[in-house]
Amino acid sequence: MMLSEIDQRVQNLMWDIQKRTLQRMKESYDVDLKTSYKDLVTTVDKENEQYLNQQLRKIDPSAQIISEEGYGDRVKSLNGHVFIVDPIDGTMNFVMQHRNFAIMVALYVDGKPTYGYIMDVMNGELYHGGNGTGVFVNDRQINAPANNNLHDSLMVVNAGLTIDGGHNVREVERQARGLRMYGSAGIEMIYVVTGRIGGYLSYLKPWDLAAGMVLAKELGLVVKGIDEQSVDVLSSNLVLVATKQVTDDVLELVN
């Protein structure tokens, strides 16, 4: 199957899962603690992942799948087609706020970020694109954000990192025009690709990062590891996603 045909079918799947999630929220579901009281998982996370993985296997049977809740494959390399799936990103917001969460899927081909999909479920907005075709909100193409510097940008920085103050992040926060925290990597990626924030600095797991990295790179934004110089989408990284100028300014400050 052509990549563009896979893209169209995954877009349809994202709308399908959006409707299923809205419907599912009207019914009761279980909420469990995962690693701590700050890290939740619900029945909806698990059901969404099972459904997405099943449908992605129908769309592209030879692809491998990396996914958050454990229904994917044990992927050791990015050879061939690899889907990376986050069935509910921002589960805490999903449970506590019934908004500000996302569903994300990405397709990497031989390690190359190829297509990204971020569904803002409550606003009914699918941010998608890649592979040289641009980035779209539903059917409307969006422009690359202005290349603002740190002084003229709002920043999102991971809460734990802010509280601990590692990597000199407080100086980054002081110099930015303002600090924001939304509690969902998907929502925060949407904010950086639309220019509503100039930079996003956080510890990201593969499913947090994969879709946003496709969209950010497609728009000429920088995606850079702070601990290491190159970002490995198979492991957890401290990642900056930002305009070129914000990247330069932040890299001068962080350590």
Next chain:
Amino acid sequence: MMLSEIDQRVQNLMWDIQKRTLQRMKESYDVDLKTSYKDLVTTVDKENEQYLNQQLRKIDPSAQIISEEGYGDRVKSLNGHVFIVDPIDGTMNFVMQHRNFAIMVALYVDGKPTYGYIMDVMNGELYHGGNGTGVFVNDRQINAPANNNLHDSLMVVNAGLTIDGGHNVREVERQARGLRMYGSAGIEMIYVVTGRIGGYLSYLKPWDLAAGMVLAKELGLVVKGIDEQSVDVLSSNLVLVATKQVTDDVLELVN
């Protein structure tokens, strides 16, 4: 005029200003720095304030008006009817994000928080109520938030306070279920009255605080000064707006 009639006319005014603001955003406007590069004011702030004050004087000619951009009265006491007006709350978001800002009006009668109005312009939601009638989103009455403790709550804490770490706020942030920052007191007040966050701790000026304080008290939430014990709506305060249990937990930690 009866208070309930004033209430109805101010509600109509809030919808009027919402439509004017949406229209105005389609045209060009000036953005100026106020106290620093982190503090903006636009033509829309000023036009909104002039319009709101003019209309409020028609509704209630004997009332005094406290407002952010300087078109109000020099109010020294809260005797009689006092309107408190924020023509654009979250001006940085208004300019950079075109969302996540609010327009707020409050009516205090002889110092008593009486009616509050918070318009989420982009979502077309007017949060309003007070005077024993309850709190409403548009026409739908909302329930008081569950009395969760800090451990089970998301918190919003002022960015500057978080970066500086004063009052032991980082320990509050560590114990909370998560930390959020939206950059608009109006939006953050909406989040606390709907239970999407359990507590909001920030330095607030009269126009940041007045409307949210009415709605929060109407729902049985606590509004408490951290520096002083009672909140003075005529001056700037470090204020906690929270559930009773979050208040107890936070007061044990802050200093």
